[in-house]
Structure formats: C-alpha cells, structure tokens
Amino acid sequence: MLFRSDIKTIRNMSSLTILDMLEANMVSGGDYYGYGYSANNVIGSGAFTELTKLTSITIPKSVTSIRSYAFYNCIGLTSIKMQDSIMTIADHAFGYCTGLKTINLPTLVNSIQASTFEHCSALTTIKLSENITDIGNAAFTNCSGLTSITMPNSVVTIGFYAFNGCTGLDSITISNKLSLINDCAFEGCSSLTSITIPEGVTSIGNSAFCYCTNLKSISLPNSLTSISTQAFTACSRITEIHSKALIPAIITSSTFSSVNSSTCKLYVPVGTTAAYQFSTGWASLKNIIEESIPSPISNAKVDNIIVFSEKGAIVIYGAKLGDDVSVFSISGYSLQRVKVQKDMIRIIVPANNIYRSEERRVGKECRSRW
Numbered sequence: 001m002l003f004r005s006d007i008k009t010i011r012n013m014s015s016l017t018i019l020d021m022l023e024a025n026m027v028s029g030g031d032y033y034g035y036g037y038s039a040n041n042v043i044g045s046g047a048f049t050e051l052t053k054l055t056s057i058t059i060p061k062s063v064t065s066i067r068s069y070a071f072y073n074c075i076g077l078t079s080i081k082m083q084d085s086i087m088t089i090a091d092h093a094f095g096y097c098t099g100l101k102t103i104n105l106p107t108l109v110n111s112i113q114a115s116t117f118e119h120c121s122a123l124t125t126i127k128l129s130e131n132i133t134d135i136g137n138a139a140f141t142n143c144s145g146l147t148s149i150t151m152p153n154s155v156v157t158i159g160f161y162a163f164n165g166c167t168g169l170d171s172i173t174i175s176n177k178l179s180l181i182n183d184c185a186f187e188g189c190s191s192l193t194s195i196t197i198p199e200g201v202t203s204i205g206n207s208a209f210c211y212c213t214n215l216k217s218i219s220l221p222n223s224l225t226s227i228s229t230q231a232f233t234a235c236s237r238i239t240e241i242h243s244k245a246l247i248p249a250i251i252t253s254s255t256f257s258s259v260n261s262s263t264c265k266l267y268v269p270v271g272t273t274a275a276y277q278f279s280t281g282w283a284s285l286k287n288i289i290e291e292s293i294p295s296p297i298s299n300a301k302v303d304n305i306i307v308f309s310e311k312g313a314i315v316i317y318g319a320k321l322g323d324d325v326s327v328f329s330i331s332g333y334s335l336q337r338v339k340v341q342k343d344m345i346r347i348i349v350p351a352n353n354i355y356r357s358e359e360r361r362v363g364k365e366c367r368s369r370w
Helices: 004-011 272-275
Strands: 018-020 055-060 079-081 102-104 125-127 146-152 171-175 192-195 215-218 240-243 265-269 285-292 299-302 305-309 314-318 326-330 335-340 344-348 354-359 362-368
Touching: 192 305, 265 272, 272 285, 326 344
Parallel strands: 018 055, 055 079, 102 125, 146 171, 192 215, 215 240, 240 265, 265 285
Antiparallel strands: 299 305, 305 314, 314 344, 326 335, 326 354, 354 362
16 A cells, blocks of 8 residues: 555655556555645655656556656656556656657547647657547647547547647547537647648637648638638648638638638639638638539438439428428528328528438438538
C-alpha cells in the first residue's frame, strides 16, 4: 500500500529512474507530501511532479483516477503504462513531459482535459478510444512531434488551442459529430497541407487554422454557416478552396486575408457563383469555378420502395397505401408530410437542395439531391 508518506519518500529519491507500481494500492493516510493528499485508488495532485530523472512508470492496476499535475514536468519520462481501470485523467497531468513519445489512453477515459499533454514535444503517437467525447482546451498544445491525429466519431467538442502549435502535424481526421471547431484549435500547424471539414460542422472559430503556413487545399461542408475572423490568416499558400455550401457561409474580410485572391481557385456548387460573388469575404476571391457536388444518394431502392428525382420532384414508388411519407431538409427540418393514396406519389420541392425522405411504417430513409 502507498500512503501520503510513501509518496513523500518517493519524491525524495531524486535519482529514481524506473517506478513500477503495478501491484501497489493507493490509499489515503500518512504525511502531506508537498502538493496534496493521497486518496484511495487515486494518484493525487502533483504526486510525482518534477521528478526529472524518472524515465518509466507503471500505474497501479487499482488506480481509477490521475489528478491534476500528477506527472507535470517529468522531462525524462519516455514511457508510461496505464491500466484499463483508469477512468479520469485531470488537467495538466502530463504537461511538459517533453520526453514522452507514445500514449495509449485507457478505454474508460472519455475526456482529455485542459492541457493534459501540453508541451509534450516528443510525443509522436496517441491512440484515442471510441469513448472519447471531449478534447479540452490546449490538450495537446505545442506537441510538436505529433504527426497525425485521428479523432473517433465519438468526439463532440474540441477546445480552444487544442492542437495549437503542433508543428509536425500533417494529417488530421476530424470527427463527424463536431458542430464547432473552436478558436485557435489548429493554429500554427505548419506541416498541414490539406484539411477536410466534415459534414455536420456549422462553425469555424477565430484563428482556428491561422499560421498553417503550408496549407494548400481546404474542403468545406454544406453544413457550414460561418467562419470567424482570421480563421485562415497567414495561410498564404492556399491554392484551392472547395465549398459545398449552397448558401455561402458567413465570413469576414479577414477570414482568408493572406490568400492570393487572384490565383486561389474557389470551387462552388453548380449554379451558386452569383451567390458567392455577392457575399462579403467570398467576393474577394475572383477565380470561382463551379463543380458538381456528389449527392449522398441520387436514387435508392429499399424493401421494394423506389425513391428517385424527376423534374423537380421526389418520386416514391411502392410505399404502402395509408402510410405517411415525410420530407426533411438535410439539416433535419420537416418540409412536407404526405399520406400515400396510390402506388406512386410525386412531392414537389425547390431545386438545388438535399432532402431526406422517410416512409414512416418501415422507418427506412433515402436521400435524393437535384
């Protein structure tokens, strides 16, 4: 068992390099160790902070929580073995562990809190489990050795400065459950050459990608409604922007202020050039090219129900008499509801939009765009 007094003793071992606590039990009691108090099954706040000679540590299998600053500024630490019993890792827990190279987060951890891995400059790989829902403010700021990050689709929030200053990051896969990319989230990711923002994201915050100095290509989703000030400032190498939005997202004159407005190609959906030409911010980009945006499903057949588009209408064939058919916008707004009275029905809707039709009885969904 490890008490507060035992933590204090370990902290006094200034030359300690390897600490294997796999079978140890963390319990409350003993002397105050200088940064806080120990608790049952917890590595306490600041417990091993600034043990600069420590290179390897194995967390006890009984531990369920690692508190704030637990291993802060352990600059010699290169390896840490965490057990699957761990459910929470608090803010700054591994901040400034500049020698730490890889991290495998326990599967029960669902949040990476503020500054948890800030300035872990040797970190090249981190595996995020499908249970992660939140990446906190500055969670990985200045992790300059990190080369790629794949967010599981469980992630719903990315905090301010989450990956700020990750200068080695050249590949980012963003969760499709995000609606907001927060301010400065990827600021200064100077190795990044392209970025695809997934459908579902509605807003990109201030300076989100500013100083991504090697960024050349951007793909923006139809769901996007706003891009804030200086989001792509100091990204002078951008040569193409693909915007899938039928209605141009609201931007400012500084959103793309460093982009060469004469040579950068802005790709927009067919029929929307005028909308972009007369939209603040977008109007400065002179080289507008229309392109066909792939539809999610141009036609579909589900359980003998056929859905297709024809002359400005959704045509549904084979639905059961008496069933209700509803039409929704891609964002989920209900537009029309029709009761099936014959084998084939036609529902007139505005062109140049994406819709979802639903036959209520079977609960099947099909999408059609035209």
